[in-house]
Amino acid sequence: MAIEVRIPTILRSYTDGAKAVTAQGATLEELIGDLDSRHPGLKDRLVDESGLRRFVNVYLNDEDVRFLGGLGTPVADGDTVTVLPAVAGGAR
Amino acid sequence: MLTISRELVDKIVAHARADHPDEACGVVAGPAGSDRPERFIPMENAERSPTFYRFDSMEQFRVWREMDERDEVPVVIYHSHTATEAYPSRTDISYASEPDAHYVLVSTASEDETPFRSYRIVDGVVTEEEVKIVESYG
Incomplete structure (x- = not known):
């Protein structure tokens, strides 16, 4: 069982520079837990106590997981999970 | 230093003017490792706010994947401030997530001129850089 996770530039310090790594799990939450055991510190950059961090986008294949089931979204072998930091800001 | 063609500067300013008083935003992609902005990609401001x-998350996903397939990176990430100066706000700094990008800010606060400035934002530290506008990259 392996799910590919694509890592953005800013988080590659956790993956020794790798653009993509693999992890396992039945849900996104489990996947992130497994990811953190292989690349300690990564989980903290993706989730906080209320769930997925507001300015981190996580996609399962071609869909934003916010439109699926958030951290409870089921994942399966062969899926690709993509992490992208939101591009945001403003004068406020 | 950011070296950018006049044509791209004009496109960014035109986008900012068109969306005023809402903030406009977008990307200029370029070949990985070149530091040369080439492909203008105006993005939708999902917040539609002044x-x-x-960036709309699905549009960002498509654009980032397309850049990946073309071996491009976001050389420039631009947005406008519509009532304040072209300097990164605290919000801009805390969400800056592309350490290799030139963060371009334009201000449409004045009708007469559109300041165009560029910054590096790495680990919460802002460094303004010179902008060199060229007719072509020769």
Whole structure:
């Protein structure tokens, strides 16, 4: 069982520079837990106590997981999970 | 230093003017490792706000994947401030997430001129850089 996770530039310090790594799990939450055991510190950059961090986008294949089931979204072998930091800001 | 063609500067300014008083935002992609902005990609501001911008998450996904397939990176990430100066706000700094990008800010606060400035934002530290506008990259 392996799910590919694509890592953005800013988080590659956790993956020794790798653009993509693999992890396992039945849900996104489990996947992130497994990811953190292989690349300690990564989980903290993706989730906080209320769930997925507001300015981190996580996609399962071609869909934003916010439109699926958030951290409870089921994942399966062969899926690709993509992490992208939101591009945001403003004068406020 | 950011070296950018006049044509791209004009496109960014035109986008900012068109969306005023809301903030406009977008990307200029370029070949990985070149530091040369080439492909203008105006993005939708999902917030449609005069004080905030955020790329639409699905549009960002498509654009980032396309850049990946073309071996491009976001050389420039631009947005406008519509009532304040072209300097990164605290919000801009805390959400800056592309350490290799030139963060371009334009201000449409004045009708007469559109300041165009560029910054590096790495680990919460802002460094303004010179902008060199060229007719072509020769």
